[in-house]
Amino acid sequence: MGLRELKKEQTRTLIADTAWRLFTDRGFDAVRVAEIAREARVSEATVFNYFPRKEDLLYSRLEAFGERLVAAVDSRPTGTPVLDTVRTFLTRTSGLLAQVETGDDDALVRLRTVHRMIADSAALRAREQQAIADTTTALAERLAAETDGPPEPAGVTAYVAANALMGVHRALVDLVRRRVLSDESPDRLAADVRVYGEQAFALLAHGLADYGVRSAGRDEEA
Structure with missing residues (x-):
């Protein structure tokens, strides 16, 4: 990375970190882009040059998270x-x-x-789902490119696998959101995320053949 590119990346990170701090302190709607620019000591035009929409400032970290996830898959032994x-x-x-x-x-x-603020905003929820969908697509493309076996023009199996894996991520995000907004055992939340995450991945590793088998008791209740 050249000096110019490094400076641009540093500016982008500074703006995103500043926005994240202000959003978490005061809420998304209460913070104006002009305030973010002032705190980061850049012009408002510079903020919009890096982040065309205000929502992009909040989700830059989620997108970076997705990029790191795909990079981890690319570099696995x-x-x-x-x-x-x-x-x-x-x-x-x-x-x-x-x-x-x-x-x-x-x-x-x-x-x-x-x-x-995400739960209260349809625009932010939509932006969150788009970021997760973009990561899912990138992961599926990587898996399709490296998978041995008969060619799949539509990459069906790779997309099924990627969606299953990212489905765990979506479920854990939803778990965290429900728990922190309901004040339900926040001290146990991180541990529960690990436990439920491991259970979900164990299900994927085992497969769905024996999951959700309807019991005789259910038939009788119906």
Whole structure:
């Protein structure tokens, strides 16, 4: 990376980090782009040059998360199943959730602020789903390119696998959002994310053949 590219990346990171701090402190709607520019000591035009929409400022971290996930899959050692790599990546505790686990009350407030403003905004929820969908597509394309066997023009199997793996991510995000907004055992949340994540990946590893088999009791109730 040349000096010019490095400076641009540093500016982008500064703007995104500044926006994230202001959003988590005060909420998405309460922060104006002009304030973010002022705090980051750049022009408002510079902010929009890097982030065309205000929503992009919030989701730059989610997109970076997706890029790191795909990079981890790309760089996994030979012979390593993609499920193992994605499981390790998604079940490790980091960021605000890791801080909450240590008893950081300020981190819990920020985590609640982020999830509350997403829950209350259809535009932010749509942007979140788009970011996850983009990561799913990128992961599927990587898997389709490296999979041995008969060619699949539509990459069906790769897309099924990618959606299953990213489905765990979506489920864990939903779990965190429900729990932090309901004040339900926040001190246990990080541990529960790991436990439920491991259970979900164990289900994927085992397969769905024996999952959701309708019991005789259900037939009688019907």
